[in-house]
Amino acid sequence: MTRKRLLRVTAGVIALYLLAIVLGVAIRIWFPGEHSPVYGTYKDLIPLFIALPAAYFAFAIQSRSAYLSSLRAVWSKLAEAIGSAIIYTELPSPTREEHVETLRKLSAVIEEVRGIYKNIPAKGAPDGWYPFEPVKQIYNELKQLGYGDQASTERQKATRDRIYKMWRKCRVHFLSELNIDVPTYHHANYAARE
Numbered sequence: 001m002t003r004k005r006l007l008r009v010t011a012g013v014i015a016l017y018l019l020a021i022v023l024g025v026a027i028r029i030w031f032p033g034e035h036s037p038v039y040g041t042y043k044d045l046i047p048l049f050i051a052l053p054a055a056y057f058a059f060a061i062q063s064r065s066a067y068l069s070s071l072r073a074v075w076s077k078l079a080e081a082i083g084s085a086i087i088y089t090e091l092p093s094p095t096r097e098e099h100v101e102t103l104r105k106l107s108a109v110i111e112e113v114r115g116i117y118k119n120i121p122a123k124g125a126p127d128g129w130y131p132f133e134p135v136k137q138i139y140n141e142l143k144q145l146g147y148g149d150q151a152s153t154e155r156q157k158a159t160r161d162r163i164y165k166m167w168r169k170c171r172v173h174f175l176s177e178l179n180i181d182v183p184t185y186h187h188a189n190y191a192a193r194e
Contacts, residue, residue: 001063002177009060013053020049067116071178074112078135078174081105082167085142089160092153099147106139132174134166141166 001009024042031038088094088102113135119128130136145151145159
């Protein structure tokens with residue numbers, strides 16, 4: 001469950017509880033008698049008004065937790081696959097086996113992302129768009145680079161630069177869904193000295 005959807009569920013549950021409170025007060029005002037059957041029935045049903053939204057909210061929290069766990073697992077595999085692609089572009093005369101293994105890692109992570117996100121609906125694309133297109137583009141870049149003498153140093157550098165750019169685009173959007181804390185202390189002053 002995405003953060004946006006969890007916020008909608010939370011707002012809905014809060015709205016239902018507020019409605020139950022307002023309704024209870026209104027019923028008490030409209031039917032002020034001590035033994036009013038309307039107010040008595042409302043009091044009997046109040047556990048349902050409390051329990052059902054609470055159960056759905058608990059389900060939403062559990063779904064969000066499972067979703068974040070799966071995102072973190074895919075993030076690890078995604079970072080490993082992209083790291084392999086970048087390292088591949090630094091190998092002198094990479095072998096066919098190294099090429100195939102790097103493409104395999106990228107292909108596997110592309111499918112793992114499909115297990116979490118649906119394609120984005122788009123006009124003219126019956127299946128929609130892949131949610132993190134830069135990952136597929138990185139796969140295609142590496143496939144076109146090839147191996148052995150075909151993967152010259154100049155071509156490797158150009159491919160590596162394009163991979164870095166695509167990875168930055170993809171990474172920002174992927175990480176925005178994770179609940180990432182800002183550290184209380186940073187070491188940016190050390191980086192500024194260099």
